[in-house]
Structure formats: structure tokens, C-alpha cells
Amino acid sequence: MSILIKNIKELLQVRDIHVPIIKGKDMKILPSIKNAYLLIDHDTIVDYGSMNDIQNLDADEIIDATGKIVLPTWCDSHTHIVYAGNREQEFVDRINGLSYEDIANRGGGILNSAEKLQNTTEEDLYLQSAQRLNNVIKLGTGAIEIKSGYGLTIEAELKMLRVIKRLKRDFPIKVRATLLAAHAIPKEFKNNKSAFVDLVINKMIPEIAKDKIANYIDVFCEKGYFDLEDTERILKAGIEHGLVPKIHVNQFNAFGGVKLGVKYQALSVDHLEELNQEDIDALKGSNTIPVALPSCSYFLSIPYTPARQIIDAGLPLALATDYNPGSTPSGNMNFVISTACIKMKMTPEEAINAATINGAYAMNIGNRYGSITRGKKANLIITKTIPSYAFLPYAFGENHIDQVIINGQPY
Numbered sequence: 001m002s003i004l005i006k007n008i009k010e011l012l013q014v015r016d017i018h019v020p021i022i023k024g025k026d027m028k029i030l031p032s033i034k035n036a037y038l039l040i041d042h043d044t045i046v047d048y049g050s051m052n053d054i055q056n057l058d059a060d061e062i063i064d065a066t067g068k069i070v071l072p073t074w075c076d077s078h079t080h081i082v083y084a085g086n087r088e089q090e091f092v093d094r095i096n097g098l099s100y101e102d103i104a105n106r107g108g109g110i111l112n113s114a115e116k117l118q119n120t121t122e123e124d125l126y127l128q129s130a131q132r133l134n135n136v137i138k139l140g141t142g143a144i145e146i147k148s149g150y151g152l153t154i155e156a157e158l159k160m161l162r163v164i165k166r167l168k169r170d171f172p173i174k175v176r177a178t179l180l181a182a183h184a185i186p187k188e189f190k191n192n193k194s195a196f197v198d199l200v201i202n203k204m205i206p207e208i209a210k211d212k213i214a215n216y217i218d219v220f221c222e223k224g225y226f227d228l229e230d231t232e233r234i235l236k237a238g239i240e241h242g243l244v245p246k247i248h249v250n251q252f253n254a255f256g257g258v259k260l261g262v263k264y265q266a267l268s269v270d271h272l273e274e275l276n277q278e279d280i281d282a283l284k285g286s287n288t289i290p291v292a293l294p295s296c297s298y299f300l301s302i303p304y305t306p307a308r309q310i311i312d313a314g315l316p317l318a319l320a321t322d323y324n325p326g327s328t329p330s331g332n333m334n335f336v337i338s339t340a341c342i343k344m345k346m347t348p349e350e351a352i353n354a355a356t357i358n359g360a361y362a363m364n365i366g367n368r369y370g371s372i373t374r375g376k377k378a379n380l381i382i383t384k385t386i387p388s389y390a391f392l393p394y395a396f397g398e399n400h401i402d403q404v405i406i407n408g409q410p411y
């Protein structure tokens with residue numbers, strides 16, 4: 001089955017040679033072809049170019065994209081979409097004056113979601129999560145990372161990871177799985193955190209790694225959750241079991257988590273709402289990509305990750321949703337891109353690079369995802385008729401997507 005998309009107003013993120021990561025000033029460059037065509041064979045991009053150079057290309061199906069822009073689907077490298085129920089009551093509590101920290105201290109927050117998840121059947125958890133995944137694909141996400149972390153017991157963490165495995169099997173997009181056993185300290189371990197860290201290291205990581213059900217190891221490195229010593233112990237254990245670190249750091253406090261992540265060659269360090277010069281220096285010369293989650297800052301009214309400081313220091317930056325029931329009940333990458341431009345002063349080119357090639361890097365899937373390159377997966381967004389690609393972040397809150405193509409098939 002082949003598809004020819006012709007008369008494309010502008011084809012974005014065209015890279016003849018695969019580019020693994022985009023940093024600093026280069027993030028301002030978004031290569032494109034105006035008045036373009038793109039040819040798909042089965043699930044793969046096989047050719048593209050200017051309509052002026054098109055040579056009798058034949059295809060089983062032709063899509064006329066006059067007035068429309070075509071770009072690679074979003075690569076969302078940080079989500080928690082497998083969760084049970086919602087936390088809108090906590091949202092109302094925050095409106096009425098409580099902080100995220102106050103709610104967590106009262107036994108709400110992550111512990112609230114863990115209780116809900118433990119009391120939800122695996123089938124129901126799958127159905128709730130599948131609905132969210134289906135929705136985000138329609139919003140243009142073509143590759144996604146999903147974390148555990150609302151289980152907090154071996155059984156419940158395994159339940160989450162099995163649901164992720166089933167989503168991977170049942171949906172056509174690329175799914176990567178992360179073990180985030182150290183997401184919060186369960187009530188039973190309130191006064192004995194080190195016993196919980198021991199459980200994570202001695203039982204959870206070996207058991208889960210044995211099933212080869214996760215790709216990454218994550219820790220919520222934050223005051224009141226897991227400190228540098230806990231994080232280091234967990235990362236070491238994860239690495240010993242073949243898991244690559246990808247961590248939550250600097251959401252509320254900066255105290256050396258970034259440097260620690262770099263020391264253990266984390267693929268990414270995520271959140272970074274609080275960031276100091278020492279963190280920036282640690283990232284320089286490393287292979288660790290910083291990941292910003294602007295929808296989380298928006299929802300919690302906390303600072304935005306200082307994108308300008310990061311990019312102007314010559315570093316790369318990826319953008320992701322953080323879709324979860326507590327700090328970001330939205331998986332809309334289009335909103336992330338708008339918010340990055342509006343609130344973090346990223347240019348549309350920087351935001352699109354951050355959400356495609358750099359998002360793919362943050363999941364280590366750049367060889368097949370993130371750009372329009374011959375041989376990469378035909379995962380594409382076809383927009384509605386819009387005046388330019390800057391219109392995508394500019395006209396925020398509206399859906400500009402006409403069609404999503406996943407593995408060469410309209411979704």
C-alpha cells in the first residue's frame with residue numbers, strides 16, 4: 001500500500017540525513033520544503049521533494065494537501081497516562097488555597113492516585129488508559145513514553161507495566177516504558193523511607209527487569225520524596241539491571257539532582273522548573289537532554305523551565321506533556337508547544353524541534369521517529385488549511401489537525 005501526499009503547502013522538519021539531537025542556536029532552524037510531495041510505502045517514508053520535481057509518482061492512494069502543512073508526529077517523552085480515576089477534588093482544593101505540597105502532606109497527591117490504582121482492576125485500568133492514549137494520538141502524538149509510579153507495591157507496579165505492555169501491543173504508535181517505583185513514600189513506610197528504597201532496589205527492580213517490561217528507571221528526586229542518596233542508590237541498581245536513567249529533578253527545589261543524573265548518564269533530566277548555573281554547567285558536554293513540561297507549570301502555577309537560559313547556553317531542550325492526574329491532566333502536545341512559545345519565549349522553530357527530533361532523542365528512538373527522513377516511520381500530522389506553521393502555537397487552544405497518519409495509515 002502506497003500513499004502520495006501532494007501539493008503540501010509546507011513540509012516541515014525535513015532532514016535528508018538523520019540528525020540525532022538539536023542544540024543551542026541550531027534549534028532556531030527548522031528545515032522545510034514549500035509546495036512539496038511526500039511518498040509513503042507501507043509504514044515508511046520513501047521519498048519527498050518539491051512538486052516541481054515530481055516525476056509521475058504512482059501510488060495506491062493520493063491525498064491532496066493543498067493549503068495544509070505536513071510535519072512529523074509529536075514525540076512525547078514524559079507521561080504518566082496509566083492511572084486510575086482523577087483528582088479534580090485536589091484541583092478545587094488548590095483553587096481554594098492549598099498547595100500541591102499541602103495536599104501531598106495530607107496523604108493526597110500521588111498516594112491518592114496509588115490507592116485508586118491499587119483498587120482498580122487491571123482491565124479497567126487498561127480501558128481508562130487506552131482511552132487517553134487514543135485521544136492523544138488524535139492530537140498528533142506518534143511516540144510516547146509511559147511511566148509506572150502509581151503502584152508503589154510490586155504487584156501494583158507490575159499491573160501498571162503490564163497495562164503499558166498491552167497498550168504497546170494494541171496501539172500502532174511507539175511506546176517506551178519507565179519504572180518509577182520511587183515516586184512517593186507509601187504510608188506504611190512514612191517513618192522508614194530507607195526500607196522502601198531497599199524494597200525498590202532489592203525486590204522491585206530485579207523482579208521487573210527480569211520480565212524485560214521496562215526500558216528506563218526513574219526517581220522523583222525532590223525534597224519530601226527521594227534525596228540524592230536514595231536517587232543514586234536506585235539509579236545504580238537500575239543500571240545494573242539494564243535500565244537507563246531518566247529522572248524527575250528540580251521540580252520544586254534545585255539541590256544537585258541534575259549533576260547526579262549526568263553522572264549516571266541519564267538519557268534525560270525532566271522538569272527543571274528550578275535551575276541554577278551549576279545545573280547548566282553539569283549538562284554542558286553531556287549526552288543528557290533536559291526536558292521541559294510547560295503544561296505542568298501552567299496547571300500548578302509554578303515557574304516555567306528557563307528555556308532561553310538552557311538553549312542560549314548551547315544546550316538541547318525537549319518538550320513533553322507530563323500527562324498525569326495530579327500536576328498535568330492533559331496530554332495535548334499542541335498546547336505544550338503553544339505554551340512553550342508564549343510563556344517560555346521559545347520560537348516556533350525551537351518548539352517544533354524540541355517536540356519532534358529532541359523528543360525522539362529523549363526516548364532513544366530517533367533512528368525511526370522525529371523527522372521527515374527517507375526510511376523513517378510514516379508518522380505524520382496533516383494540518384487543516386492554515387496560513388503558516390507559526391499559526392500552530394499562535395492560535396492556541398484550537399485543534400489545527402486535519403489528519404494523523406501512523407505507520408502509513410490514517411488514524
Ligand SMILES: N=CN[C@@H](CCC(=O)O)C(=O)O
Pocket residue numbers: 109110113220248251296322324325326327328
Ligand atoms: N512530580 C512527580 N510526578 C508527577 C506528578 C504526580 C502526581 O501529582 O500525581 C509529575 O511529574 O508532575
Ligand SMILES: [Zn+2]
Pocket residue numbers: 078079080248322324
Ligand atoms: Zn512526571
